[in-house]
Amino acid sequence: MLVDNYKKVISDITSAARKVGRNPDNVKLIAVTKTVGAVEVQHAITLGIKDFGENRVQDAAEKVEQFPTVNWHFIGHLQSNKVKNVLPVYSLIHSLDRLSLADALQSRAESLDQDVNVFVQVNVSGELSKFGLPPAKLPAFLMKLYSYNRIKVSGLMTMAPFVDDPEDARPYFRYLRQLKDKHSKPGMELPELSMGMTNDFMIAVEEGATMVRIGSALFG
Ligand SMILES: *Cc1c(COP(=O)(O)O)cnc(C)c1O
Numbered sequence: 617m618l619v620d621n622y623k624k625v626i627s628d629i630t631s632a633a634r635k636v637g638r639n640p641d642n643v644k645l646i647a648v649t650k651t652v653g654a655v656e657v658q659h660a661i662t663l664g665i666k667d668f669g670e671n672r673v674q675d676a677a678e679k680v681e682q683f684p685t686v687n688w689h690f691i692g693h694l695q696s697n698k699v700k701n702v703l704p705v706y707s708l709i710h711s712l713d714r715l716s717l718a719d720a721l722q723s724r725a726e727s728l729d730q731d732v733n734v735f736v737q738v739n740v741s742g743e744l745s746k747f748g749l750p751p752a753k754l755p756a757f758l759m760k761l762y763s764y765n766r767i768k769v770s771g772l773m774t775m776a777p778f779v780d781d782p783e784d785a786r787p788y789f790r791y792l793r794q795l796k797d798k799h800s801k802p803g804m805e806l807p808e809l810s811m812g813m814t815n816d817f818m819i820a821v822e823e824g825a826t827m828v829r830i831g832s833a834l835f836g
Pocket of ligand 1: 813830
């Protein structure tokens, strides 16, 4: 049942935050609805969930259109030619990982005359199967983003490797937080950390996640 799953996720987020002296209100739950339909989204909305994540433009289009008043987060790999379908319907893009995509986002934002909020996705594990910028390239990339006046960088996003024991994901989350601390500067603060999924979100919250992206723990 979604309602029970939701209560459990909220209580897990709360206890993980309290464990390290954080305010649980500073952790936003993003319900990842990529595996479910509009009925489940509606149900989640009635439970009070306001933020939803999708990772495929086409598959999500109908759902996203049906619920224009909630916040939609784009969390998947984004092809530049799909940017026109993502803006303005998504309020936050979690997966900026290359300048060609920044170019596409900037020009779409210009034509809409609005800003675009993004996370820079970092590949902290170095796994070849994962998207994201290598950590060594982050400082130069952030510097370049300064010149994109319509792109507002909210922070950093990562996906930890899939591990059996979530404790093993901790170093990757910690590393992302260290990168955020190191590269935040006046005019380019990086207040947010988008990290943690069903398998590892409690560890991510302990390590400073401000947004957790959760699918299966909610929807099965
Ligand atoms: C699917 C997905 C999630 C949610 O994964 P669960 O393990 O089902 O919680 C989070 N982030 C991204 C980028 C995803 O693609």
